[in-house]
Each structure stands twice: as C-alpha cells, then as structure tokens.
Amino acid sequence: MTSANTAHSVVEPSTGTRRLAGSIVVLYAIITMIPLVWIMLTAFKSPDDAISYPPKVTFKPSLEGFCNLFTTRSRQTPDFIRSLGPPQGLCDSIARSRNMVVAGPSNYAPRFVNSLIIAFGSTVLAVALGTLAAYGFSRFRVPLKGDLLFFILSTRMMPPIAVAIPIYLMYRTVGLSDTRLGMILLYTSVNVSLAVWLLKGFIDEIPREYEEAAMVDGYTRFQAFVKVVLPQATTGIAATAIFCLIFAWNEYAFAVLLTSGNAQTAPPFIPIIIGEGGQDWPAVAAGTTLFVVPIVVFTVLLRKHLLRGITFGAVRK
Amino acid sequence: MSLDANRSALRRSLADGLLRRGPLEAVATTIIAAGVVMLMQPFSLTLYSWSFATTLLGTVMFTIVSKVRE
C-alpha cells in the first residue's frame, strides 16, 4: 500500500497526494462542523454566556437552556419566592435564582411528541404502501408502467407551497386541518414516491427464482411475496423507512402552513421559542440539539445507503 | 435488388432520424430550459411574459415525445 511503484498501482495516488487530500478534506469537515457543534455548546450555556462577546468557547455548563425549553416561568418578587417552600427540582432552583418560578410545562414536549407520532405514522404507511406498489411494479407487467413511475416521482418534485394552498382548502372542508391524521396522510403521500422508487430497486435485486421456487412448492404468489420476498428485502425496507422518517421529521413548509397548535410539529415551534426580551438562545439551542441528535444517529446508520436514497435509487453503490 | 433494399433502408433511416425519440427529446429539453431561463433572466420583461408559454410548450412536447417508440 505504501510503495508507489508496484505494477497495479499505476493509478493509485502517491502517499504525499493522499496526505494532502486527506488534510484538506479533514479541514473542510472540521469547518463544516463548527456551526453544529456551536449550537450544541450553546445548549449548555447560561443565557449570559450564550450572548457574550467575544463568543465563549469555555464556560461553566448549565442546564438552564433545557429547563427553559421545557417550562414556562413567571417573574415574581424576591419576597414571594422566599415565602415558597424549598425549590422542587433543578429547574425550579435555576428559575428562582433569576427571580422567577416555574409556572408549568412548555409546549415543546407535546410538539416533540407530535413530531414523533406524525413521522412514525407516515413512515409506516408510506413504507407499507410503497412495498406493495414496488413489488407490483417490479414483478408484474403493468400498463403504462413508465408513466406511472414518473407520475409517482413527479409528485415529490412539486413545490410544497403550491401544494399547500389546495390542501389547506381541502383539509378545511373535510375537517382535517391541524390534525395529526391530516399531517400523516400528507407526509405519507410525499414519502410514498420515494419509497416506491427505492424499494423497487431493492426488490429488483432479489432474484425472481426465489419466488418461482416457492410457487413451485405450492405457495401462492401472495404467500411467496410475504414469506420469501419480504424477508429478503428487510435491509432495503429499513433503509427506506429511515429516509421517510428523516423527511417527515425535518419537514417544515407544510407544518408551518397547515398546523397551528394541536398537530404542530417541532420544526415550526423551535424558531418561536422566546424568552424575556427576544429569543432565548440557550433554549432554542437545546430544542435544536434534542431535535438533531436522532438525525445524527440515523445518518451514521444509513451511510451505506445514503447515495441510493438521495438519487431515488438510481445510483446503487 | 440490393440497390432497392439499400434505398428503402435509407428512407427508413431518414424517417427514423426525423421522428426518433432522441432528437425530438433534445428539442423539447431545450425549449423547457429556454422557458426557465426566460422566467428568471433580468433583461427583458417581454421574454419573462412569454416564459410560461414556452415552458408549457416544452413540457407538453416532452410528454408527447416520450410516447414515441425508441
């Protein structure tokens, strides 16, 4: 590997080239990570540290951001606070040190739960529908197959705002506005196109001989699908599911236009977290951090399938 | 006889050349691209006004052309 003069390594880059390439890429990676790391650091800063100039790299970690994220507080006189009993929990004592008392939970937890329900609900639906349709397109002769597949893909290309106008009117008419069910259906319809395209690729790769052997053995086509194809496609289905999950988790345009309370997800909520006198940056950063961590984990899990996902299955490796 | 065969082959290839999917698709693609450029160019309001019609024409043409057999 290190010797550059062996016969097969005519096209292999030299060690020097590799080192240079490596250091430039690493430098880029570090620079590109700074904003993200900065937000995660800010989540653990006190409000004063968060807005200090010059920006503080070392600071005393504080959970105030997370407390402010999950609670609402009201300002009280020191006398009133002294008249209360001992503080209940960490957040209460932080709030009291700022002459405030915890008034109740904030809306972040319900928004986060909405995000979870809507993301998982739409993913399950999209993957289920997508698997069936992908198998249909992969194995059967369907009239106008090419057109149908293009139609399915093109629905994902529509500008979200253009779709949001009639969806808004439609949901208002049938009573689906600001409901989780409405958002689940909407995200399913967006995700199903990706699911069909990706899963068709994965199912195409499973040899037909497997099902044919099963059918010779007395399975019906449907049984062969359930017992032979589905187990073989597990990896593909899992990768597709994570892609759908990430899309639904991250979606903002539909969420901000079509939900206001009940079914609002975290992305439209995080930007409107405000404290006294402007945005409460540690709380916003804490909300962002909690929201982003699952994505970081999923990205690492998905790294082998990323390319496939973002090219709608066109590029396999 | 061989001459005849040659001539009909020539005729067929001419027809293919004009009505084949490839070149027609390229024309449609160019029209769509032109429409989008017209929509966003900063030079002429007239071009901007006609951009939508151009893109629509290109898209319709592309859809029809993609039905022509390869």
Next chain:
Amino acid sequence: MNELSASSRIAYRAAMVRPGVARRIRGLSDRTLAWLFITPTIVLLLAINIFPLLWTIYLSFTNYRANRPNAPVIWLGADWYQSILTDPDVWAAMQVTAHFVIWTVVIETVIGFGLAFLIDKKFRGHGIWTTIILLPMMLSPAVVGNFWTFLYQPQIGLFNYVVAFFTGRDASSFQMLGDVKLSPWAIVIVDVWMWTPYVMLICLAGLRSIPDYIYEAAEVDRASKWRQFWSITLPMALPFIMLAVLFRGIENFKMFDMVNLLTGGGPGSTTEVASITLKRAAFESWRTGYSSAFAIILFVSVFGLANIYVKALNKVKSR
C-alpha cells in the same frame, strides 16, 4: 448457499399452508394482484396530489379568496396569469430566485466536486470524514435556518466574530441578514454549507464509476495527470454532475423553509424568492386565485425540469 436455505425454508413452510386460504388467494391472478398492490398508492397520490393540483388549476381562473369562502366565485379566465407575467415585482422575485439558484449551484458544484475528487484519493479514514461532511444535509432546513440566524447575529454571532477576527473589521459593523447587499449572500452561504455534501456524494459516485483500466491505458500513453483529468475524469463524471446540478437547481428554485426562517424575504424584498412571494400572496393577503395561478406557473417550470432530471437519472442508471 442462501438459495438452499431459502428453498428448504419454503419447503417446510409449504407444508404448513392452510388449504382454504391458499385456494382463495390462489384465485387471484397476477394481474389482479398487481392492481391490488399498486392501487392504494395511486389512490393516495390522486387524492392528496392530483386532485388538489386540478383544484389549483380551477382556482387560478377565479377570484376565490380563502378568507372569504362564501363570497360569489367569478370566472376570470387567464387574467391572473396575465397580471403575474407582466408584473415587474414578481419578475424581480424571479431574479432574486435566479441569483440564489445560480450561485448556490455553481459554488456547491465546484466545492462538492473538489471534495469528491480529494476523497476519491482514498486517504486513511476517508469513510468517517465523509460521513461527518454529510451531516448538514440530513438536518431540517428550518432548524438550520433558525440556528444560522443565531450565528449571523451582529453583536453575538459566531459568524460575525470569525469574519471580524480575520478581516479586522468590527464585528457589529455589518449585518448579514439586515443589509440589502449582504442578505442575498447570507442565504447562499447557508445553502452552500448545507447542500455541498449532496453534490459531493453524487460526484463521488461518478468518480468511482470510472474504471481503473482507462487510467491505466492513459498512463501507458503517457498522458499527463492534467490531461487525464480533463479528458477522462471530468467527461466521465459529467452525467453525475448534471444530475446533482439539476436536482439542486430544482430544489433551490422552490426553496422556502430555510430562507423563510433566515430572512423571511427581507430586508425589503431583497431575499424574497419565488416561494416566499407565493406564500405571502396565498397565506398573508389570501389572494387564493392569484396565488394559485402563480403556483401553477412555478409548478410547470418544476415539472418541466423534473422531466429533464428523470432523463438524466435514467442516463446515470444505464451506466
């Protein structure tokens, strides 16, 4: 090996199949089954994508306003289309979009291809660093837009501090989001930060699809590295680059979430990209008919480009 275990499993399971159920499902021909499998997806897409689209087309010819659902609806013909396509303000929004699309795509392609070229040198640990570089594009554009407003704060933001540190200017002397000249670039910077990895990933696939023997042949012919780059690497990776350019172009043409959170179209209308104009017309002034017509104009452009994109996709697929 795999086949063997699969077929033995099948033989075992086949013995367990209940005859009644089997007969009933066997009654379904492949054709029926195909439709049973595909129909739910098509129905969902018809209900949530195509029906609304047709409704939008209808509304775009009327004076309907969503905040006055009971007012009489008047058929206006192509009036809205005419007024949008002759409106210098909308034209200006299209130019703002053009500035955003062109610069993001150019910068992302140059940096993305460069990074892919370097990563393709397969230095030690390139896998983990590639994964790290990919992170920004997996995040929510809304959350990204939101936290960049923090980085762009003139007094306290990290971005201003870093620029001040390297240029010696005062950190509060410029506002990335509040300045008419700077804000169009502020949104470009964030988009480049977020989406360069996307271009990089696709370019990397392109570079890896070039077989080694072509380079070996070039070495035998004593072609210089420079020459090899221009006559082998770039042309062979071009379909992939086109794919990335088209996709980023389409996505940024309809960009909404990130810009909405970063600037909301401001200051004035200097960063008002098409989707924000559309959102203002549709959900702030409630000119539903007008905004439907605008939506159709944008949609047709995107649809046209999507046709080209799918063509590029198939070209790459056949490689």
